[in-house]
Amino acid sequence: MTVKTWQVISSIVLITTISVLLQIPNETWGTAATASLVLGASALACMATSCTLSSRWGFVEKLFGGLDQLYQTHKWLGIWALVFAVYHFVFKANLDSWDASPILELPKYWARLARQLSIVALGFIVLLALNRNIPYHVWRWWHKLSGPLFLIVILHWLSFKSPITLDSSAGIWLALICAIGVMAAFYKLVLYPLLASGGEYKVVAVSHGNKAVHLELAPVNRSFAFEAGQFGFLALKEAGLREPHPFTIASAPTNTGNIHFVIRALGDYTHKLSEQVKVGMVADVYAPHGHFKRMPDAQTEIWIGAGIGISPFISWLEDKSIGHFESATLVYCFDPSRAFPSVERIQEMAADSGVRFVPNPSDGDALAETIRRVATEVSPQQVQISFCGPKGLLKHVEELMKANNIPAKNIRYEFFEFR
Template identity: 50%
Template structure:
């Protein structure tokens, strides 16, 4: 069972609200002051969880079923933390009848300053994360402030007068979450660049395409171990290209340790990478990440790749350890004139492994997709078809439409989230 965003949010908010409410007089639990206190405790708990998710710890990735899911949960946890912090700021978290005391005494004026900085910093970080018009490099460096911001939030909790002593269950809950969150933030900001799984590579070939490149790299020393379909963070050792950026590894395991990436110019960083990458450049790759693995036990498989989302399926096609792929149909969604790899290249690759390739140049409504999908379902048991998808999320409703129309259970669809921001 994999964790979902709503499960984590619900659990943390419910536990925080319950523990905070236990410490209050019975008549104050349902008032605005009680609401403000519970919201503040919940916001801190969610921010701690966000810091843990941002650390890229392997155990967290396994629990969520892949780093792509971790990033999605990270985004929604941040949004809910901002909403609850807004409620906390709107109402005063205290009444004269409460027995209150600060855990950490600070000079006059500092508790109020920390309160304001906590809210404004959180609002800035969340809005920054949701604004897709900000250049990736700018976003990445500003987002590094989320770790120090969490420390400010913890100091705010410790310094304001509250009815939650450290010896209480609520105090112990907040202390444990704060320690875990600070550990996660410190790991990501200070230790991760030094201790992350990574290897140095050199670019040995670049094949240009329509606003895209196919890049092959060889390890300088030892390469990284990965499973076909996983991705890594590529950091080129060149001016303007040093930002680590996630790309699917578009190759199966090879004896020489070489790996490949299919990179399309879709934003500021990838535009520059496609234009400036050269043979002989060195790169650092942090990997592997992701849990988008092929279900080899399935009797019938449908793979659906859209745009650069074709990359994991290229890796599966090149994974010769799996034998023939005569039970596989690969739907390749592409824009004519911008297909990369080109359709004929993909056709030859599929034929070499015994897989069927269906080109879909007309989008989700293309009859080539619906007709062949329905025919596959009529050929056997629709409930036994495993469907793997990677591509723009706008295709997901179309795929689910075809599944429902042809009796394929919703649970049979597995997909890699296409966007990290």
């Protein structure tokens, strides 16, 4: 059982609403001022939670079933925080009947400035989260400002007049969640590179093909433990390549500790990496992350890998710890002009493991036919689907499941896009 985005946001609003209403006269509960106060406090709590989710703490990731799922919640927390903050900004969160005073007394000018800057800061953070046209290297450094900007929003809460006192239920709730958020932001900004699990690796093999690159890395001192299907953040110790990027580990654990990455040149960073990476380069790998693992009890499995989304399934094919490959069908969705690894290579790996292999070029319908066939060979209730690929194809797969009476809960997926 994993935590869902709607559960997080609704819980934050519910807790915040109850704790705030306890601080004001009940005859004022239905006013616009009360709604403004509740939504302003909810925006603060959403921002604090978003900071906590961005920490990459292992126990937090586990609650959401993977870092990819967690980052979806992280994004929506920012969006809803902005929605709540806009209402709070427009409508005054104060009434004459309230006993209102600031927790932290500031000169009127600075209190007003903190209010104006807080809405600007929140809007800036959400703009970064949603604008995919910003180059990653620029986006990453701007996004690092999220933690310091969050402090401005906290300052606004402390300095504006409200009936919330620090020792009240709402004050304790906001202080606690903000303190955790600040610690998480500090950890991610300062401590993560020093304390995160993983290791130092050296590039020992490089091969190119179809606008992609296959890297093999060997541990310099020690390797890290991981399970097939997990991913790591790769940061080469070379000028222009130091930004940590998430890539699926396209191999199963081995005695040597060597790991593989298959990286498609899709953006400015990956193009540069593909062109410049050489044998002998050293990299930091922050890992393992992700919970996209095989279901050992599944009676019938369909694995669907699209483009670079084939990477976790490559590691599954190499992992002999679970077995039951005869129950699995691998569908490789690919663009014939960009397929890497090649269809022949994936077919060879599938044959070695005893997995049924189905190539599905971008203009083919083998995916739909495979789902229909498998759903007739066994009960649709028994079909378990694992998917890694773009969101558009995921929606198509879910439609095919519905058409073939496969329960919606029988699919697991991993997003390979974090922004």
